Amino acid sequence: MISAVAERRTRRGSAGRSRRVPPAAGVVLASGAGTRVGAEMNKVYLPLAGRRLVSWSLDAFGRVPEIGALVLVARPQDKDLVDWVLDREVDASVEVVYGGETRQESELRALRWLSSRIDEGSVDTVLIHDAARPLVSPALIAGVLHEAREHGGAIPALPAGDLVAVDEAGELTGQEPASIVRAQTPQGFRAGPLLEVYERAARDDFVGTDTASVMERFSGLPVRWVRGEQQNFKITYPHDLVVAEQVLAAADYRT
Structure with missing residues (x-):
C-alpha cells in the first residue's frame, strides 16, 4: 500500500473540457532535493524564464495528445509550491503523488497509483521523466511513446562521441569505444511489465541507475x-x- 498522500488536481476551468483520454501516462519526478544547484529550495521550483522549472516539463507532457494521465511525484514539504505551480502555471490536469526516499521508490509509488488503470488496460504505456530536464519537447515525448508502444521500451539518448577507449593501465588504445549513448528522459515502457518489474525489484532490494536499468535486469522486453x-x-x-x-530565449523554440 502507498503510505504517502496522493491527490488528483485539475486547474480551475479545465474540468469541463471533453477529449478522448488516450491510454498512456506521463510521470514527472520532482521529489529530489537538487542540492548541487546551490538553492535553498527544491531546484525544480526555481524560476526559469518567468515560470517555475517543473512547469515546463508538465506543459510539454500536457501538449502531447496521447498522454491521458499526468502524474507529478512531489515531496510532502513542497505541497505549497506544488499548489502554487499547478494553480498558476499548468493548464493540464495533474495527479499528485508523494514520493519516497529514493528515485526508484518514487517511481514505484507513481506506478502503484496508476496500478488499477494499468490492470484494467486503460493505461498501456508509462513514460517517466525527470523534472530537472525542463526543456524536453512534446515531439521527443511523442517519439519515445511511439517506440515504447511498438517495441516494449524506449529511451532518448545522444551519441557519446567524446569518449575514448583505454586499457586497464589507463593508456589510450587507439580503438573506437563500443557504441555508447548518453541516456536522457523520458523513458517509456509498456505499463504492465513496468509495474511488475518494479514490484520485483522492490522485493529483491535491487536499485538501478535509471528506469531502463531496472527493466533490463528483470525483463526481456527490448x-x-x-x-x-x-x-x-x-x-x-x-x-x-x-x-x-x-x-x-531562442526564437521559435517550442514550434
Whole structure:
C-alpha cells in the first residue's frame, strides 16, 4: 500500500473540457532535493524564464495528445509550491503523488497509483521523466511513446562521441569505444511489465541507475533508443540554469 498522500488536481476551468483520454501516462519526478544547484529550495521550483522549472516539463507532457494521465511525484514539504505551480502555471490536469526516499521508490509509488488503470488496460504505456530536464519537447515525448508502444521500451539518448577507449593501465588504445549513448528522459515502457518489474525489484532490494536499468535486469522486453535532443539536458549546477534561459530565449523554440 502507498503510505504517502496522493491527490488528483485539475486547474480551475479545465474540468469541463471533453477529449478522448488516450491510454498512456506521463510521470514527472520532482521529489529530489537538487542540492548541487546551490538553492535553498527544491531546484525544480526555481524560476526559469518567468515560470517555475517543473512547469515546463508538465506543459510539454500536457501538449502531447496521447498522454491521458499526468502524474507529478512531489515531496510532502513542497505541497505549497506544488499548489502554487499547478494553480498558476499548468493548464493540464495533474495527479499528485508523494514520493519516497529514493528515485526508484518514487517511481514505484507513481506506478502503484496508476496500478488499477494499468490492470484494467486503460493505461498501456508509462513514460517517466525527470523534472530537472525542463526543456524536453512534446515531439521527443511523442517519439519515445511511439517506440515504447511498438517495441516494449524506449529511451532518448545522444551519441557519446567524446569518449575514448583505454586499457586497464589507463593508456589510450587507439580503438573506437563500443557504441555508447548518453541516456536522457523520458523513458517509456509498456505499463504492465513496468509495474511488475518494479514490484520485483522492490522485493529483491535491487536499485538501478535509471528506469531502463531496472527493466533490463528483470525483463526481456527490448529497449530501443530514440535520438534525444541537445536542449534536453539536466539542470544540475547553477550555470545550467543560465544555459536553459538562453535556449528558451531562442526564437521559435517550442514550434
